[in-house]
Each structure stands twice: as structure tokens, then as C-alpha cells.
Amino acid sequence: MRVVVADDSVLLREGLVRLLSEAGFTVTGQAGDPDTLLRSVRTERPDVAIIDIRMPPTYTTEGLEAALAIRAEDPNIGVLVLSQHIETHYAMQLVASGATGVGYLLKDRVADIAEFIDAIRRVGSGRSVIDPLVVSKLVERPREQSPLVTLSQRERDVLSLIAEGRSNHAICERLFLSPKTVEAHVRNIFSKLGIEEATDDNRRVLSVLAYLRA
């Protein structure tokens, strides 16, 4: 899988490149600012662009804007945005940009090498990845008179994994459940929450996140 890495910190960028190379990725480009990133993406057409949200010149949300620009130019290129702060606002902006092949992860996740590499692969294969912290913040948020309180603990776990962008198959593996059980849970969850069940996993992420955020 071919990736481009964009981060203005040279130290971190080089660490990432080493990690990715060792994990079998081909790093086709590196960038320290949005312009270099966009140029690199246009020429290399990687499977995934891994982008730090804060980049020059203002060190605010240049990375996010670059990611959205890449999505607009070529929806087949996956974008994985890394951020020091986790904000559902930005996660929603990304997911709403087209829902296939987007990821939003807390930057510290890079140290969970196996998880991180899994996330890149999922984004590269057109799935969505939402940081578990974003999801847990939303799921565990106190609510008044919400159908969410009627969910069982297991159903909540399944809901969280759906929101993180996992497929039913991945949920089976995570929770050691049979596919049939997971399917039953998913159906129950959607009917309890009153959301129409989307056939496509990525639409499912969007509708669940929107529901949780409302």
C-alpha cells in the first residue's frame, strides 16, 4: 500500500516513515506543509495520505482543509487525519465529506503500532476510521430520555464499534461473537434508536455519529 505522510515535525515524520516502511508500506512522499502535500498527492496518487491537522502557516486546521481538498479532487484517495486534540466537530466534517476512506485519529495512536497500521489499511480500503475516544465521548455522554439508555451493555459495545467504522465482520472478531449474533444486535440497535439501517458500512458511521451528536 502506498502512502504519503504530512507532518511539520521532522522528528515525528521520520519516525512514522520508519514505522510504515517496516510495516511494509511504500512511503511515496513526505510533506511539512499543505502545498507540498497536495503536490505530492497529485503526482504520487497514493492509497492513503496521513496528515497532521496542524500545519503551517497558521498551525490551526490546515491539515484538515488539505484532507478535504484531496477528497474533493479524488475520492479514491484515503485520508487519515491525526490530531492532538480530539474534536467531534472535525470528525463530523471529515465523515460528511464523503464517508469512504476517511479517518480521524488522536495523534498518540501512532504509538499503538498494530492499531495504527490497521487503521491505515482500513482507510486505504475505503472504510472509515473514527477514534475510539470520539466515540466513547459521544456514547457515554449523559442524556435525558434517550433511547440510548434502553440499549444493553453489549449493544452499546456494538454501537461504539459501528461508530468507530468497524464492519460486522470486525465486530465479530473483536467481541468474539458469531456473525448471526452481531447482525441481530445491529438490527436491534437500529430499531431501538429509530435509525434506518444503512446497507453501506460508511453511511452507517455517518448516521450513527449524527445520531449520537444530536
Next chain:
Amino acid sequence: MIRRPQALVLLLGIAVASAAAVGALTTTNARPAPGATALHVAAGLSFIGVGVVVWSREPANRTGLLTAAVGLAWFVTDVRYLPSSVAFTVADLVGAPLAYAVLAHLAVAFPSGRLRSRSERAVVVIAYGWLILENLAQDVFWAPADSRCDCVRNLIVVHRDAHLHGIVGNVQQAINVVLAFVVLRIVLDHWSKATPPGRRALAPVFWASGPILLAVIALQAVGAFGSLKGLDAALAYLTPLALMSLPFGFLAGFVHSRLSHLAVGHLVIELGGAPPRGRLRDTLARALGDPSLMVAYWMPDFRAYVDTDGRRVDLPTEQNQRAATFIERAGEPVAALLHDPSLKNDPWLIDAVAAAAGLALENERLHADISAQLKEVRASRARIVEASDAERRRLERDLHDGAQQRLVSLSLALRLAGDQLGNAPEPLVRETLNAAADQLRLAIAELRELASGIHPAILTEAGLGPALQSVAERAPLPVALTVPTDRLPRPVEAAAYFVVCEAVANICKHADAHSATVSARRLDGRLLVEVADDGVGGADPSHGSGLRGLADRVAALNGRIDVVSPPGQGTRIVVTIPCG
């Protein structure tokens, strides 16, 4: 009131007038009609009388002296009644023209008595020079033919030639008319540029200029074309009448201005009734008859003049057509009246108004002083808050771009090191490395919380709405949220954000509430933020420094915080901040 020089001029004028009257009535030489003589004397005397009165009232203003001088010059022509050839020659040479030259000077210099420009000075000098010398050219060709005695004669006649005398005379008359129009042009120019109070002052010359111009043209026409059906006889009556319109108009204006002085009496009464603050200017403007009046107050701390709102006021310069009168009390400047320059022509009025208003102005000055200081304090408070926000943003950014990045790199390096050990025979080392990486992750998370508490990046990046959304998502109780979608000025967003954070934290700590609502919306140029809960209420806003510190922050933006917290009925905090 009449001082010595003025008295002398008056006596001299009366003497000269009497002599002229006697001369005209007793002359054997082309005796004028008694009625014409009476008007002639009245015209000269009216200039002298009005001139002396004005001069004694305003000795610094040359207008009075010039007016009197017109009257005196008017009688120079009458020395021709003296049985002397020298007197006759002088009278013919400078007599009538001198009065018109001084009249032109008066008209151009009116009402300040000063000539306003180099070109005006040039016109006056030319008028004097020309009118005194014009007869010289004519008189060298002329000897009085109608002398009934040979006792007087023209002393400077060189060549007796009636034809040449006539031609030179015609040229002269044409130039006289041109000169009269030049003076008229200047008067009209002054009039068109004058402000309403300025026009009041200019009125006598403006209104008299028409009749006088007509008289001058008629006189020149008679000189050029002869008697013209008795016009010359009529002019002996009409010319003095036309000229008299000036002093009488002047007198009327003077009486009017005396009447306006009565307004000072009303002013004293009004000020005694202590006019409401801020209305002093209107009261003074009325007394001075100058609606454009501005009052500026002296601020000793700033060494500058400010208006009632504490804004700096620029004092008049030559260019901006204003004049200033400075008011002092006990040697200290108190205020300046910025008024129409024409009021300087009546210094008594402006001085009287200034004296009457001194105490009220001092009072108003103190108010203006306090307003100015308050403004300064407010501005500095806003600057302090803004500076502290900037410092918070800088700190957050430093933590983010420095420490956090390094720690993430470090944790990545530790993990990579652990992986590189692979299944090497040192499981303990690997475990230690992993434990270190876990510790590091906690440290990163703590640092993230710290940085976010100092100044949340999302507030700067995405604004109040997403930032409050984030607060609501983190809150340990349900928070219903309504937020604006547009951006607001940065200090307003920061103040609203920190108030909501503090209020939500207080609800969690003290309110024992089930849920809360946070709403922020724009209303009439203000941001209205409400945080309400369904808890125990009874919160005392004077306790606890958190909200008090934030009240200062909000006040720095001219906003306010209200806390309503009846026991048992929840707490409602309402923040209003002007946001343009």
C-alpha cells in the same frame, strides 16, 4: 465710556462739520442748496458719530476709527470754501476722492478692521494711491472758469486745455467705476464665504454697497456726460443719503449686538438653574447665537482638550475656519469654546459668556475628566484581557508544537524499540519499554487536558459554537445546547466560552442538577449567553472567585453577568456582551 482720543476725534468732527456748513452757506462761489448742505453735513457727522461710538466700545478693532476717518475725509472737500488758493487746490486734489478711498478701505476691512489677504491690501493701497493722485493729471490742464472772484485759483495748472482736461477726466471716471466694482466684488466674496454669524456682522457693508455703488456710478456718469436732466442736482441729495446707509446700518447692527448681550443675562439665570449635564453646550450656543459652538474641556492628566464623551478635540487652526476662546479659573485652563471666528468681532459678548459659564464649565469639565479616565481604564482593561488571551493562546501552541510533539515522537520510538526486540530473550526489557510507553501516553493525555484548559484550540479555530459543543460533550450531565453558527469577535468568544465553562463546572460541583441548558445567540448587536440548570439554586455569586474573575473579563467588554438563583429553583446565569 468715551475715551480721550475718541473724544478728540468727535470734537474735531463737530468742528469740521460746523465749519463746512458755515463755509457752504456763506460762500460766494457756486453756493450749494441749503438742503444739500444739510445732508452733506449729516452724512459726514453720521460716519464720525457711529465711528466714535464703535471705536470707544472696541478700541482694538480698527473699524470704528476707519468709520470716523471716512467722516473726517468727507469734509476735506469743504476747505475749498476758504478764500485761499492753497486750500482750493488741496480740496480739488484730494477732497472728495480721499473719503472714497477710506470708504473702500473700510468696506474691504469690515468687520474685523483687518485686511484678510495680500490682494486685499493691494486693492486698498491702489485705491488710496489712485484716488489721491487721480485729480493731479486733470488739474494740470484746468483752471476754474466759474470763479466769481480771482481770489482763488488752481495752483498746479500747467497748461490750460479744456479738451485734454475732459479726456483725462473720462479715463479717470472709467477707472473709478472699475475700482468701485473691484471693492464690490471683494464685499460679495466675503459675504458668500461667511457663516451665518459672519453674515450678521457683514450685513451693514453688504446692504449699503448697492446704494453706494449706484451713487458712485451716477457721479462718474455726471462727470462724463454732464448734468443729465438735473441728475447732478439730485445727486447732491442722493449721494449723502446713499453713504449714510452704511453708518446707520452699522449702528443698527451694533444695537442688535447690544441686544444679544442681553442673552448673557438670560444665560446667568439659566446657569443658576443648573442645566442638565450635557446641555451646557446648547445653552451657551443659544447665548452666543452660534449653533456650531463646541465646548472642549481641559484634561490636566492628558494635557489635552476633550469633548463631553472624553474624545480628544483638535483645537482650531488657520485652515478650519474656527476660533477658540480659552477659559481659565484660578490660573488653570478649564475649557475652550470653539466657535465661529466672527464672534471674535464682539469680544465683550464671548468674554461675558465665558465668565458667566465658568463654574458650570468647571463642573462639566470634571465630569468630562471622569468620563475620559473611565474610557482609558476600560480600554486598558480590555487590553489586559486581550493580552492575557494572546498569552494563553501562545502557551497552548507552545505546549502543542513543542512538548506534545516530542512526547508523541518519543512514545513512537519506545514502541519501535520494543518491536525491534522482537521475541528476543529479554521479555523484561520489552515489558519495561511498554510500561514506559503507557506512562508516556498518560502524560500526553494529561498535557492535552492542560493545554485545552489553558485555551482550547477549537475556540480559536472553529469558534464559539463548536467549542461550546465540545464543552457539552464533555460535561458529566446532559446539556441542551443552542449556539450561533457565525464567528464573533475573538475577545467576545473567549469571554463567553470561559463563562460557560465556569458555569457548567459550578453546576457539576454544587448544583446537584439533572440537566442544564446552554444557549448563546445574537440579539440587537449583543451576544446573549444563558446557562441554566434544574438544581438546588441558592447560589451566591459573590462567593467564589471563579465567576467574579469572569465578571471582570465580561465587564472589560462592556458586558455584564447576572445570576438568578432562588433556592430550590435552579440557577440561571445570563451574560450579555456587546459584539457590534
